[in-house]
Structure formats: C-alpha cells, structure tokens
Amino acid sequence: xxxxxxxxxxxxxxxxxxxxxxxxxxxxxxxxxxxxxxxxxxxxxxxxxxxxxxxxxxxxxxxxxxxxxx
Numbered sequence: 001x002x003x004x005x006x007x008x009x010x011x012x013x014x015x016x017x018x019x020x021x022x023x024x025x026x027x028x029x030x031x032x033x034x035x036x037x038x039x040x041x042x043x044x045x046x047x048x049x050x051x052x053x054x055x056x057x058x059x060x061x062x063x064x065x066x067x068x069x070x
Contacts, residue, residue, distance in 0.1 A: 004033070011037045 008015040017033040024030070031044045 003036075006033070006035075006042070008035045008037060008040060010040045011035060017042065 003016050003018045005014050006017045007013070008017075015035050015037040017035055019030040019033055022030040022032070033042050033044060034040070035042075
C-alpha cells in the first residue's frame with residue numbers, strides 16, 4: 001500500500017492516507033485513498049481540463065454560443 005499525508009476534513013488536520021488494495025489494477029497510482037485516523041475515503045482527480053479560448057488581447061473567455069430551437 002502506498003501512503004501520503006493530506007489534510008483530513010473529519011480529523012481537522014494533516015493525517016497519513018493510504019491506498020487500499022486496488023481492484024482496478026492502478027497499483028501505486030490508485031486515486032482512492034483512506035485516512036488512517038478516521039477511515040474517511042477520498043478520490044483524487046487525475047484528469048486535466050482544456051484551457052478556455054481567449055476572445056481578445058484583454059484575455060476574456062469567449063462566451064458559449066447560444067443555440068436556438070428550429
């Protein structure tokens with residue numbers, strides 16, 4: 001099992017978290033972690049969001065296109 005220290009909201013402090021035995025074959029990179037103090041489980045997001053497109057030099061995001069029903 002891999003271990004790392006994270007802030008636990010239930011324990012209200014930094015605690016060691018361990019990855020349980022992973023049935024999805026993630027190995028040491030398993031996104032599921034369990035607090036060794038209270039047993040609360042967390043899921044670490046391991047994906048990235050695309051950067052928003054920029055409208056002009058002032059760096060404002062482009063508003064989404066509005067769709068109309070036929």
